[in-house]
Amino acid sequence: MEKEKCLILGRVPHKWSDIDESANYCEIDKVLKMDKRLGGGSLHNLSEDNLDKVFIGMKGIIKLGYDKRDKDKCENFIKLKRGIYATFEVICFNREEKIIIYKLKENFFRENKIINAEEAIKVLGKKKFDLSQKSAGLISLKKYQKILELYKR
Numbered sequence: 001m002e003k004e005k006c007l008i009l010g011r012v013p014h015k016w017s018d019i020d021e022s023a024n025y026c027e028i029d030k031v032l033k034m035d036k037r038l039g040g041g042s043l044h045n046l047s048e049d050n051l052d053k054v055f056i057g058m059k060g061i062i063k064l065g066y067d068k069r070d071k072d073k074c075e076n077f078i079k080l081k082r083g084i085y086a087t088f089e090v091i092c093f094n095r096e097e098k099i100i101i102y103k104l105k106e107n108f109f110r111e112n113k114i115i116n117a118e119e120a121i122k123v124l125g126k127k128k129f130d131l132s133q134k135s136a137g138l139i140s141l142k143k144y145q146k147i148l149e150l151y152k153r
Contacts, residue, residue, distance in 0.1 A: 007060030045134035084115035
């Protein structure tokens, strides 16, 4: 069990989900406040070896990158900070298309308990947090659990 891997998905505020069209450019704050919502993502950045580790029920975390939304185009704009915003569980996985659908578990944003970038980097390391310009990667179950501990404190 200790060797089990978890996913880390990187999102930018104007592209919270590649599948859910309700996650539009300006209303991300409303979308994040929804409880247990479904989302989706691409795993095109994962190697074939890492794709073999993805499974239904797999746990993961979602981190947001820099908020580059234009406040002039958004009503009631709130700039979001880089950090970890939620945990999720994979509920569907299409290996051929390298797409997952997930269900949010703990919604840090909704609970006002976002793990800021500095704290996340201490646990994950800078390269893993930044994902080296990728949108997906793997982390250890131990690191996933440390992120949960930060959320629950």
